Amino acid sequence: MAFPATRLRRLRKTGVLRDMVRETELTPSHLVLPMFVQLGEGDRTPIEAMPGVERLSISQAVEEAGQAHGLGIPAVLLFGLPADKDEQASGAYDEEGVVQLAVRALKEAHPELVVITDVCLCGYTSHGHCGVVLDDGTVDNDLTLELLARTAISHARAGADAVAPSDMMDGRVGALRAQLDAEDFKDLPIVAYSAKFASAFYGPFREAADSAPAFGDRRTYQMDPANAEEAVREALLDVSEGADVVMVKPALPYLDVIRRVKEATRVPVAAYNVSGEYAMVKAAAAAGYLDERGVVLEVLTAIRRAGADIVITYHAKQVAEWLR
Ligand code: PBG
Numbered sequence: 001m002a003f004p005a006t007r008l009r010r011l012r013k014t015g016v017l018r019d020m021v022r023e024t025e026l027t028p029s030h031l032v033l034p035m036f037v038q039l040g041e042g043d044r045t046p047i048e049a050m051p052g053v054e055r056l057s058i059s060q061a062v063e064e065a066g067q068a069h070g071l072g073i074p075a076v077l078l079f080g081l082p083a084d085k086d087e088q089a090s091g092a093y094d095e096e097g098v099v100q101l102a103v104r105a106l107k108e109a110h111p112e113l114v115v116i117t118d119v120c121l122c123g124y125t126s127h128g129h130c131g132v133v134l135d136d137g138t139v140d141n142d143l144t145l146e147l148l149a150r151t152a153i154s155h156a157r158a159g160a161d162a163v164a165p166s167d168m169m170d171g172r173v174g175a176l177r178a179q180l181d182a183e184d185f186k187d188l189p190i191v192a193y194s195a196k197f198a199s200a201f202y203g204p205f206r207e208a209a210d211s212a213p214a215f216g217d218r219r220t221y222q223m224d225p226a227n228a229e230e231a232v233r234e235a236l237l238d239v240s241e242g243a244d245v246v247m248v249k250p251a252l253p254y255l256d257v258i259r260r261v262k263e264a265t266r267v268p269v270a271a272y273n274v275s276g277e278y279a280m281v282k283a284a285a286a287a288g289y290l291d292e293r294g295v296v297l298e299v300l301t302a303i304r305r306a307g308a309d310i311v312i313t314y315h316a317k318q319v320a321e322w323l324r
Contacts, residue, residue: 024305026297028072028320032116032270032312036208037061037102038081049204049279051286053314055081058102062109071320075114077164077312078102079209082124087133089124093150095157103158116191117155119148119165119176128206128213130167130221139221144169149179156185164247166193168221177242191270192243195231195257198222201250201276208275228257235261243267245310250274252299255306262307271308273300278314293322 011017036055038045044054056064065076080099082091091097099117106115121144122130131144144167152163163180165172173192180188198219206212223230231254235246246265248258249272262269281299285292296315303311313319 024301026301026304026319026323028316028323029074030304030309030311031073031316031319032075032077032310033065033068033073033316034077034079034312034314035061035064036079036081037098039083039098039101047204047208049207050275050314051282052318053208053278055208058098058105061102062105065106065113066110068317068320069110069113071317071324073316073320075116075161076106077116077118078106079118080123081209085124085126087126089121089132089147089151092119092121092124093147093154095154097154100154100158103155103160107159114161115159116162116164117152117160119152119155119163120167121147121151122167122211122213123209127215128211129216130218131169137216139169141169141171145172145175148172149175152176153179153183153185156180156183156188160188162189162191162244164191164193166196166249168193168196168218168223171241173238173243174241189244190242191245192238192247193249193272194235194238194243194246195248195254195261196222197225197250197254199225199250199253199274199276201253201274203276204279205275225253228260231257232260232264235265239265239267245270247272247312248308250277251303251308251311252277255302258303258306258308268309269307270310270312271303271306273303273311273313273315275314281315293318297322 011021038055041057047053078099103115120130127133129139131139134140155163238246245268247270248254251271251273258271281295284290300311
């Protein structure tokens with residue numbers, strides 16, 4: 001009779017032992033809740049492909065963020081839906097713009113809540129691209145940097161705790177860092193969307209933010225899903241330009257990238273469990289094909305196990321409730 005030399009099942013026999021040797025923790029303290037904020041005091045507007053997620057007025061956002069914070073979620077990530085869009089994305093850096101007003105209201109109501117703002121132009125441009133579009137239809141990198149820096153400064157002035165550039169222009173982290181330092185925001189962290197892939201999983205978000213590009217696509221600035229080595233280069237560059245946290249996005253299809261970025265940079269890594277990942281689980285759960293709670297906890301634990309310190313997820317409130 002041959003006996004196995006080691007018996008790994010011994011430590012699986014009771015919940016107590018399983019808990020003691022668990023390698024990865026998933027708690028609300030790692031989660032960030034994304035929120036879509038709009039002007040006016042109308043009703044919450046649902047987002048069709050994201051059941052449970054709604055566009056909120058500023059006062060509704062204050063309420064929602066308060067609930068999330070009460071559940072142990074330390075941070076929110078804000079996306080603004082401006083009243084008007086134009087070629088210069090002026091709503092993005094308007095001192096009285098939707099994000100700027102929302103940040104002030106959130107910080108006043110919940111001073112302990114960490115308010116992170118998404119810094120990009122796509123929700124504010126009439127054409128839906130993440131930067132300034134030239135006559136030939138291309139996105140101009142360096143003209144865009146100026147507008148992104150203005151946007152970040154306006155968020156900082158409103159009281160944001162961190163800014164998160166998601167545009168994927170080259171040099172944006174350095175441009176933001178220089179401008180923030182010059183304006184006396186030396187201690188304001190930059191959470192850089194470093195490895196942001198040109199992904200089909202952003203579909204529901206673009207419905208929510210009405211930010212689908214009117215022509216072309218984002219492949220001239222967002223990354224090719226086939227590239228992991230390049231993701232490491234992007235992350236290292238962002239760190240060298242002053243990023244405090246680097247992000248990989250989407251999360252679940254890119255667990256290998258999360259791991260490689262973590263090992264290469266040794267800085268905190270955030271992973272964005274994006275709108276399409278959320279929609280996929282919600283749809284399967286609604287059809288009765290998957291158990292939502294089990295799947296979500298497994299997915300988020302896997303994202304943490306891959307190396308993510310922070311997980312941005314539309315499921316944040318539900319997860320915090322499940323983990324209570
Ligand atoms: C803006 C931005 C996008 C997302 C976050 N910031 C959309 C895009 O690049 O088209 C997607 C988030 C999600 O799908 O949940 N550039």
